[in-house]
Amino acid sequence: MPPPSPLPPRFEITPEEIETVVTEFYAAIREHPGLGPVFAAHVKDWPAHERKIMAFWRNAILYEKGYDGNPLAVHKAAGNVRPGMFDPWLGLFDSVLRRNLKPETAAAWSALAHRIGQGLRYGVVEAQKFDNGVPRLR
Numbered sequence: 330m331p332p333p334s335p336l337p338p339r340f341e342i343t344p345e346e347i348e349t350v351v352t353e354f355y356a357a358i359r360e361h362p363g364l365g366p367v368f369a370a371h372v373k374d375w376p377a378h379e380r381k382i383m384a385f386w387r388n389a390i391l392y393e394k395g396y397d398g399n400p401l402a403v404h405k406a407a408g409n410v411r412p413g414m415f416d417p418w419l420g421l422f423d424s425v426l427r428r429n430l431k432p433e434t435a436a437a438w439s440a441l442a443h444r445i446g447q448g449l450r451y452g453v454v455e456a457q458k459f460d461n462g463v464p465r466l467r
Contacts, residue, residue, distance in 0.1 A: 353425050364421070
């Protein structure tokens with residue numbers, strides 16, 4: 330376990346709550362007709378992927394230093410992530426947050442996820458343009 334961070338968490342949440350949200354979210358992703366196949370094309374070891382994403386969120390929320398990765402680079406390199414996928418992704422994530430957390434915690438995490446999603450969407454849109462510069466939105 331990483332040493333405690335000198336920074337307070339962005340909002341009150343436990344590592345166990347993060348684990349619950351991530352686990353339930355990816356169970357829902359695997360069942361989603363539009364997003365499931367996109368993830369399945371890249372994720373071969375779901376428990377390892379979930380552990381990595383849990384570390385991402387613990388870093389982003391609790392300031393733990395256990396995450397090593399570059400989400401933008403991964404989404405750009407995937408080749409099948411489209412800007413139009415972010416709204417369903419965030420909607421599914423929000424529904425998992427609301428089912429598992431206190432309303433104020435769900436709202437705070439949702440706001441953070443939407444900011445991160447906006448950055449990822451922008452990075453993917455910029456990477457996916459037609460030759461005339463018009464973004465590919467789907």
